[in-house]
Amino acid sequence: MPDSKGGKRQNRRGGRQPRIAESVCGERVRVALMEARPAGLTTKQLVTATGLSEYYVRKGLQWIKEKAALENLTPLTWTAKDGYRFPVDVADWIAYERRQFNTELTRITRLITATVGPHATARPDDKGIQLILAQLENIRTTLEILAHGD
Known part of the structure; x- marks a missing residue:
């Protein structure tokens, strides 16, 4: 544990606590x-x-x-x-993967609608931000297919 003065971590016997790889x-x-x-x-x-x-x-x-x-x-x-x-049933793996894809889909959608989309709308002549928006839309579409597709 760090001491009150910000020193090195100590174990209960006063020696340095080893780090575990x-x-x-x-x-x-x-x-x-x-x-x-x-x-x-x-x-x-x-x-x-x-x-x-x-x-x-x-x-x-x-x-x-x-x-x-x-x-x-x-x-x-x-x-x-x-x-x-570590599930045994493959259906459990797939269900978990879909939940993860759905989580990432939500994050990317919010990034598009709250940050990149408004930037792209405010700067329609900025080719860089338009390219970023297009790529994020492609990612969003892929995640949507992965999260909901059969």
């Missing part, structure tokens, strides 16, 4: 999720199962998202009901 955190979290499979685990449950702090559990989840899921061909999903998990 992302890959180590990620492997601990991945193993805990694999052992719980097909059930999921909340962040709090992952803290208990791995012996890591919440910070390191989140670091491990990020590592899984960036590296391990693709390497191990096990997509990581999250729902409020089940927490984080």
